[in-house]
Amino acid sequence: MEVIVATWREPGDVASAAAMAARREGADLATALERGLAAAELDPSLIAIGLGSVPNADGELELDASMMIGKTLEAGAVCGVRGIVPVISLARRVMERTPHVMLAGEQARRFALEQGFEPRNLLTENAIARYEEWRLRPERIKEYVHHVDDKPSDTITMIGLCDGELVAASSTSGLPFKKPGRIGDSPIIGAGIYADDEIGAAGATGNGEELWKACASFRTTMNLRAGMSPQEACEETIRHMIRRQPKSIDIPCVVFAMDRQGKIGAASTKHPFPLWVCRDGNRELLEFPSLGPE
Ligand code: GLY
Numbered sequence: 001m002e003v004i005v006a007t008w009r010e011p012g013d014v015a016s017a018a019a020m021a022a023r024r025e026g027a028d029l030a031t032a033l034e035r036g037l038a039a040a041e042l043d044p045s046l047i048a049i050g051l052g053s054v055p056n057a058d059g060e061l062e063l064d065a066s067m068m069i070g071k072t073l074e075a076g077a078v079c080g081v082r083g084i085v086p087v088i089s090l091a092r093r094v095m096e097r098t099p100h101v102m103l104a105g106e107q108a109r110r111f112a113l114e115q116g117f118e119p120r121n122l123l124t125e126n127a128i129a130r131y132e133e134w135r136l137r138p139e140r141i142k143e144y145v146h147h148v149d150d151k152p153s154d155t156i157t158m159i160g161l162c163d164g165e166l167v168a169a170s171s172t173s174g175l176p177f178k179k180p181g182r183i184g185d186s187p188i189i190g191a192g193i194y195a196d197d198e199i200g201a202a203g204a205t206g207n208g209e210e211l212w213k214a215c216a217s218f219r220t221t222m223n224l225r226a227g228m229s230p231q232e233a234c235e236e237t238i239r240h241m242i243r244r245q246p247k248s249i250d251i252p253c254v255v256f257a258m259d260r261q262g263k264i265g266a267a268s269t270k271h272p273f274p275l276w277v278c279r280d281g282n283r284e285l286l287e288f289p290s291l292g293p294e
Helices: 009-024 029-041 087-097 105-114 125-136 138-144 208-213 216-225 230-244
Strands: 002-007 063-069 075-081 102-104 156-162 165-172 193-196 200-206 253-259 264-268 273-279 282-288
Touching: 002 009, 002 029, 002 253, 009 029, 009 156, 009 273, 009 282, 029 063, 029 087, 029 156, 029 165, 063 087, 063 193, 075 087, 075 105, 087 105, 087 165, 102 105, 156 193, 156 200, 156 253, 165 193, 165 200, 193 216, 200 208, 200 216, 200 230, 208 216, 208 253, 216 230, 216 253, 230 253, 230 264, 253 273, 264 273, 264 282
Parallel strands: 075 102
Antiparallel strands: 002 156, 002 273, 063 075, 063 165, 156 165, 193 200, 200 253, 253 264, 273 282
16 A cells, blocks of 8 residues: 655645656655655745745745654754755755754755755745745735745645555745744654654644644654544644644644554644645545634
8 A cells, every 4th residue: 555645735736746756666655755845845836845935034045854764763854954955855865874863054054065965046036026025014924824826835744655664754944934043843853744654654734833842743643652543643633732832823733644554634723724645546635624713
């Protein structure tokens, strides 16, 4: 059985299609998720992640990414990286070529250059125009979170299951117009992603501060271990966040999960949530409920 899921309608479409194409070409699961996220990072028309995504308050792009292998619990991440794509590939290099879990900022960029990544300008004309528009009207920040020009503007997080092995991975440019140096949940193992072949896997997207405080992906995976279904596991995490973290309903927070049988679930603090689900070669967009006040 093979199941691959990816967050958000438009960027998740690109990422899930590229991951499936990679699998058809014989790539292993980690490589398929890496290629999925890399395809979205390198697509300048997608403002969710990577090249041409939404800059920070200084008008610069600082990218975060992570990957975790459920078989071995190996994990790698990078955060606050400037001028390098795809950062998901850099996160994987940290996992596979260093004894560490995370490299940050300028030193992550230095590692990238050592590894042969080409530095590049990630700001497109559209990204600069969006930044200039925001500078003139910073009160519009909430419109930019998740919906710029009606295109979701956030993280892409993916989970895959193949032959009993789970992988989770995430890539983001973070909260639009964030304070420079700000890091959210996506590169934090246990917050943005978690995978354990003995239990299942979970991922998150949305307001990184709140998802991090909830250790949302680890909590959801532990809910699976306690015997909950993936849907129950996600709903427990989201209900906990709504009850204990009132800010988690200001900007949507989403968790999604998969168990070892490939069953999936997802829930959100605000707005129904679209998730691409690829199962044994078939790809469909499913919508999951918001549990917050509408
Ligand atoms: N979930 C992405 C972030 O808040 O950085």
